[in-house]
Amino acid sequence: MTAPLKPSDPITVHVALTDRAYDIVIGRSVLPSLGARIAALRPGVRTAIVTDKTVAKHWLQATEASLAEAGIATSHIAVDEGEGSKSYAGLEKVSEALIAARIERNDLVIALGGGVVGDLAGFAAAILRRGVDFVQVPTSLLAQVDSSVGGKTGINSPQGKNLIGSFHQPVLVVADTAVLDTLSPRQFRAGYAEVAKYGVLGDAAFFTWLETNHADIMRGGSAREHAIATSCRAKAGVVSRDERENGERALLNLGHTFGHALEAATGFSDRLYHGEGVSIGMVLAAEFSAQLGMISADDAVRVERHLADAGLPTRLQDIAGFQQEGLADADRLMALMAQDKKVKRGKLTFILLQAIGQAVIANDVDPATVHAFLQQKLTQ
Structure with missing residues (x-):
């Protein structure tokens, strides 16, 4: 691994997508530069900020001030915090507010928030007037290393997570690591699961580095910017090679087939944050891989x-209210996994491990084997 860069040095990661390429700007206190960056990118543009009520209390004023300093007109809409806003009702609320704000096709939507806001605002932008560009300003660790990069936008269905959406790339991502200081420890840890994912699926050296440096990342030391930049470079590389998940990009779903089913089973509530579901899902994927003889138990x-x-959390039993809502029912979890976006013609697809740092796409996994594995884990 290379040595971490100084946290005072902004890092730019480029997402190479020909005419839809964009930059991810990472660093402490880069939010005040947002207005100048947008003005340079789109002179004369008008904007509308989509945020949630909690983020708005901390960062809306600073965001509006940066835009005003650059002479950019803006308005805002604040939705409720949490996955409940990633719904048909939430999409209607945001879309109607953007129309009322007279956001036109040559304007910009700004997503100021975590993964929920980014997915919701991005999808609203994708369908507003048949497509309006947007800027991601991620305010959670999970959003900075994962959901703000790559153009996946969407909302949840009662039948599953992210089943309604589109690919719509941002034109800029500004990831200010200082905003992470306002996250609760639980929210930050949930985002860390996506950081660890990049090491587990494709970079054994990074995973080893994380084993040594994760405490400094949690404290906000220089390792934090390095971990975020490394994660963004990993995702940017995959996205540039496979934007619409026809192959390699599916590897980024390590832990998500199990994790999304667990989120659905808990009603997309704060009983289980997305990153917590991914953490449990990664452990299940690793253990399932070991059971299949693909990796060692060690x-x-x-x-x-x-x-x-x-x-x-690393076990099903770590989820609050484990016995409720189908969590202790292998049949229920299998039914939820059958609604996963990676299912093709009814056949389950899992991301499994051949080694730490070497994930593979496993098509047509035997459902009976998965069911037996889940039944085993539910009784441990």
Whole structure:
């Protein structure tokens, strides 16, 4: 691994997508530069900020001030915090507010918030007037390293997570690591699961570095910017090669087939944050891989131990209210996994491990084997 860069040095990661290429700007206190960056990118543009009520209390004023300083007119809409806003009702609310604000096709929508806001605002922008560009200003660790990059936007269906959406790339991502200081420890840890994912699926050296440096990342030391930039470079590389998930990009779903089913089973509530579901899902994927003889049991234990050391849940039994809402029912979890976006012609697709740092796409996994594995885990 390269040594971490100084946190005072903004880092730019380029997402190479020909005429839709864009930059991710990462660094402490880069939010005040947002207005100048947008003005340089789109002179004369008008904007509308989509945020949530909690983020608005901390960062809306600073965002509006940066835009005003650059002479950019703006308005805003604040939705409720949490996955409940990623719904048909939430999409209608945001879309109607953008229309009322007279946002036109040559204007910009700004997503100021975590993954929920980014997905919701991005999808609203994608369908507003058949397509309006947008800027991501991610305010959670999970959004900075994952959901703000790559153009996946959407809302949840009662039948599953992210089943309604589109690919709509941002034109700029500004990731200010200082905003992460306002996150609760639980929210930050949930985002860390996506950081660890990049090491587990494709970079064994990064995973080893995380095992040594995760405490400094949690404290906000220089390792934080390095971890975020490394994660963004990994995702940017995959997205540039496979934008619409026809192959390699599916590897980024490590832990998500299990995790999304668990989120649906808990009603997309704060009983289980997305990153917490991914953490449990990664451990299940590692253990399932070991059971299939693809990796050693020691490697599976290593994945579980690191996530536990980072303060993340690693077992089904770690979920609040474990016995409720189908969590202790293998049939129910299998039915939820059958609604996953990666299912093709009814056949389950999992991301499994051949080694730490080497994930593979496993098509047509035997449902009976998965059911037996889940039944085993539910009784441990």
